[in-house]
Amino acid sequence: MEESRIATPIGTTLDRFIKNNQENFKYATGELSQLLRDIALASKVVNREVSKAGLVDIIGTLEAHNSGGEQQKKLDVLANIRFTRALKKGGEACALISEENDSYEELNRDGKYIIAIDPLDGSSNIDVNVSVGTIFSIYRRKTEVGTPVQEIDILQKGTEQVAAGYVLYGASTMLVFTTGHGVNGFTYEQSLGEYFLSNADIKIPKDGSIYSINEGLSKDFLPSVASYIDWCKEQSFNARYVGSLVADFHRNMLKGGIYIYPATTKKAEGKLRLIYECNPLSFITEQAGGLATDGNGRIMEIQPTTLHQRSPFYVGSEKLVERANAGSKVK
Incomplete structure (x- = not known):
């Protein structure tokens, strides 16, 4: 038997890829490379x-609630601890x-970067064994290294991101990321x-x-959203929605489709968080x-005013998003 058939290569490791492409990182001094390694380690x-x-007592809910008032899952807290450490x-x-x-x-005041993260997106699906994920975003601080972190460091537009990614x-288990290349x-x-x-x-x-939207909210859809979903059905599109943002996003990115979490009559600001959900996935989307x-308008041009600011979110294939946007602008 030929050697090539019994010992096929398994590919490039993440660490080697980072080293080989470090010159493409916006601030290639090694810190960003190490940050990506730290995130990869925590994800493992x-x-x-x-x-x-x-198998062990890590599923279920806690009495505590997160920044959005949602009851925390045990794995939410555990994932947050792992990434923070x-x-x-x-x-x-x-x-x-x-x-x-909150x-x-x-x-570390000597650190040069700000990390924004949803440690375990879709954690409500853990109890029923549906895919979940981590979403992260990396910004370069604006204030002087060694000084206290200021609001100007925290509330940055998505256009200021130097890297973003997610783990599914x-x-x-997959790690997908971009550094702008x-x-x-x-x-x-x-x-x-x-x-x-x-x-x-x-x-x-x-x-x-493919269109991905929570149609259980259809009675609260704005007319433009309802009209767009009707158009998707007229085209015989496939409805695919599992309720884990990373899972829905990843499928549409590979196969082509649109994910929508719109403003509704009850939630005019939408549900998803701008800084650590919409911005990182927008950066990845545009790079792809x-x-x-x-x-x-463009998600990454929105200026955040609060840490946990929410935003409507339309993301995916260019033609599908353009059509959805055109409909939403019709008065």
Whole structure:
């Protein structure tokens, strides 16, 4: 048997990819590379905990609530602890913005970066074994290193991001990220404990036939949203919605489609958080050739005014998002 057939290569590791592409990072001094490694390490720990759900006492809810008033799952808190510890020990981040904390947490005043994170998106699905994820965003601080973190560091537009990504904990665990030079996906090989490049230079199809929206809210949809969903049905599009943002987003990015969490008559500001959900996924989307808006304008150009600010969210294939935007602007 030929040697090439019994020892096929398994690909480029995440660590090697980061080293080989470090010159493409906006501020290539090593700190950003280390931050990505710290996030990857924490995601491996969270992956281990998620895979044990149901075997040990880590599923279910707590009495506590997160920044949005939602009851926290045990795994929400656990994931938040894992990422916070990894970033604090890494020393490259000066502050952490998390969905699970009411305010930002200072980590290291000598750090040059701000991390915004949803440690475990879709955690309500854990109890029924549906895919969940982590969403993260990295900003460069604006104030002088060594000084206290200020609001100007925390409330930055999405256009200021230097990196963003997500981890999908599903049938396989994937880390997908961008540093502003395209989007690449890495699959976790558990026996080796390494992420390997599996989806290089991901591009979102310009068009698609999938729409993802919570139709249980249809009675509260604005007329423009209801009209767009009717159009999707007229085109015989496939409705796909599992309630885990990362899972729905990842599927549409690979296959082509649109994800919508719109403003409604009851929630004019939408539900998703601008800084650590909409902005990072928008950065990834644009780098992959798609569009991300609030139904009117570009998500990443919105100036945040509060830490946990919400926004309507339309994201996915260019043609589908453009059509949805055009409808929302019709008075």
